Amino acid sequence: MAIPRAAKTQRRTRIQEEKEEQILEAALDVFAVSGFRGSTIDQIAEVAGMSKPNLLYYFRTKEAMHRSLIDRVLFTWLEPLRAFDAEGNPENEIRSYIRRKLEMARDFPRESRLFANEVLQGAPHIEDELKGPLKELVDEKAEVIRVWAKAGKIAKCDPYHLIFSIWSTTQHYADFDVQVRAVLGQGKAGEGRFEDAARFLEQLFINGLKGHAPQSES
Amino acid sequence: MAIPRAAKTQRRTRIQEEKEEQILEAALDVFAVSGFRGSTIDQIAEVAGMSKPNLLYYFRTKEAMHRSLIDRVLFTWLEPLRAFDAEGNPENEIRSYIRRKLEMARDFPRESRLFANEVLQGAPHIEDELKGPLKELVDEKAEVIRVWAKAGKIAKCDPYHLIFSIWSTTQHYADFDVQVRAVLGQGKAGEGRFEDAARFLEQLFINGLKGHAPQSES
DNA sequence: TGTAATGTTTACCAGTCGGTCAAATTATCC
DNA sequence: GGATAATTTGACCGACTGGTAAACATTACA
Numbered sequence: 174m175a176i177p178r179a180a181k182t183q184r185r186t187r188i189q190e191e192k193e194e195q196i197l198e199a200a201l202d203v204f205a206v207s208g209f210r211g212s213t214i215d216q217i218a219e220v221a222g223m224s225k226p227n228l229l230y231y232f233r234t235k236e237a238m239h240r241s242l243i244d245r246v247l248f249t250w251l252e253p254l255r256a257f258d259a260e261g262n263p264e265n266e267i268r269s270y271i272r273r274k275l276e277m278a279r280d281f282p283r284e285s286r287l288f289a290n291e292v293l294q295g296a297p298h299i300e301d302e303l304k305g306p307l308k309e310l311v312d313e314k315a316e317v318i319r320v321w322a323k324a325g326k327i328a329k330c331d332p333y334h335l336i337f338s339i340w341s342t343t344q345h346y347a348d349f350d351v352q353v354r355a356v357l358g359q360g361k362a363g364e365g366r367f368e369d370a371a372r373f374l375e376q377l378f379i380n381g382l383k384g385h386a387p388q389s390e391s
Numbered sequence: 392m393a394i395p396r397a398a399k400t401q402r403r404t405r406i407q408e409e410k411e412e413q414i415l416e417a418a419l420d421v422f423a424v425s426g427f428r429g430s431t432i433d434q435i436a437e438v439a440g441m442s443k444p445n446l447l448y449y450f451r452t453k454e455a456m457h458r459s460l461i462d463r464v465l466f467t468w469l470e471p472l473r474a475f476d477a478e479g480n481p482e483n484e485i486r487s488y489i490r491r492k493l494e495m496a497r498d499f500p501r502e503s504r505l506f507a508n509e510v511l512q513g514a515p516h517i518e519d520e521l522k523g524p525l526k527e528l529v530d531e532k533a534e535v536i537r538v539w540a541k542a543g544k545i546a547k548c549d550p551y552h553l554i555f556s557i558w559s560t561t562q563h564y565a566d567f568d569v570q571v572r573a574v575l576g577q578g579k580a581g582e583g584r585f586e587d588a589a590r591f592l593e594q595l596f597i598n599g600l601k602g603h604a605p606q607s608e609s
Numbered sequence: 610t611g612t613a614a615t616g617t618t619t620a621c622c623a624g625t626c627g628g629t630c631a632a633a634t635t636a637t638c639c
Numbered sequence: 640g641g642a643t644a645a646t647t648t649g650a651c652c653g654a655c656t657g658g659t660a661a662a663c664a665t666t667a668c669a
Binding site for chain 2: 206207208209210211289290293294295296300303304307308311328330331333334335338340341342344345346348349351352353355357358361369370372374376377378379380381382383
């Protein structure tokens with residue numbers, strides 16, 4: 174009868190586990206490059222090395238694949254921000270947040286591009302996630318930063334725009350990789366570029382946010 | 392016999408001028424959102440308010456439209472960087488570069504997204520421009536910054552990554568507009584967000600690059 | 610080992626894609 | 640006003656799109 178469709182049955186078989194993994198892996202490849210509209214099931218099927226109807230056996234529609242991919246990636250993608258610790262030393266927290274985000278741009282560029290494509294195209298599939306969980310998390314961490322600034326531990330600044338600028342500078346190395354490589358040219362475009370970027374960004378943000386001494390309150 | 396195709400004839404008629412303008416305007420709307428692969432001629436035709444064969448009378452192919460659009464936008468897009476003046480005061484130059492880039496993100500978000508889409512998808516249509524004219528311009532301006540740093544007018548830093556970070560932070564407000572709005576929420580997502588962003592970014596970059604006193608040479 | 614559930618494939622569908630063609634319409638210029 | 644060139648359109652093409660149906664193959668399990 175075959176009603177599997179990956180969710181109906183309580184326990185997923187080993188083969189389901191494997192195939193779904195294989196499909197999402199291929200889908201990530203394709204969606205990350207062409208976005209949702211620009212990607213086709215046939216492309217994904219080819220990359221995954223299976224027939225199109227076979228893909229559609231595990232994911233009923235193209236949207237279901239995309240949805241599943243986004244859901245899985247979104248959680249891990251926000252991990253670095255979640256790790257942002259209110260109790261920690263501000264300078265260290267910012268420094269390691271930058272470093273972690275940069276590592277993700279280096280190690281998971283496809284995931285970064287998947288989101289970039291989605292948001293760039295108006296986030297038609299993840300608007301709720303942005304306005305809900307994402308906003309809440311950012312609000313929480315922005316408050317932490319605001320308190321640090323108020324206490325003079327870092328410079329007074331808009332915490333939201335600080336977060337945006339860390340996102341954009343780090344993800345730039347994944348999303349605009351082609352451009353970065355083109356501009357740096359043969360010589361400087363090697364893997365060392367991430368180390369250079371890390372050094373520069375840490376310098377920029379740490380110096381840029383140096384607290385103004387203890388500073389009086391109110 | 393009508394061989395116009397917009398380029399064969401030396402002098403372009405008023406009507407050609409107008410229609411091509413109209414088409415490129417519509418194409419910008421569509422390409423900026425969906426990227427090249429994700430956009431269709433029919434969509435563009437509908438936005439432009441003309442029939443599909445009529446579009447194809449002025450631009451032989453979808454690629455020709457895209458090409459034409461990119462060529463036209465690329466020049467103006469790099470204008471702010473070109474204006475970067477080696478003779479000027481470093482702090483002022485950086486400040487006004489940021490401001491100009493941010494104004495472009497605010498006033499020409501579609502153009503920003505057009506490029507973002509293109510680069511994100513591997514820049515299949517503009518690789519040459521990136522490796523050629525763009526790289527040359529950036530090399531030139533990076534040298535200016537390097538000299539400033541060497542003279543102690545600004546902090547020692549990698550000029551390429553400085554430029555990347557200005558690009559990414561400013562364009563973020565165009566390319567990731569939906570996300571920015573979602574995170575800032577109803578209250579703070581108004582037009583004032585560009586002023587807030589400008590203030591933050593100027594603070595970040597100016598403080599982040601404060602020169603270390605005159606500093607000895609060699 | 611049999612059989613029922615699971616997994617895979619071939620053939621196919623209706624709608625959309627980029628693009629063509631010839632006929633019809635409109636502007637231009639004498 | 641008429642000839643000529645420029646513009647516009649409806650009808651159409653083959654290739655591709657997301658997705659389906661049903662036959663076939665494989666696995667799990669009694």
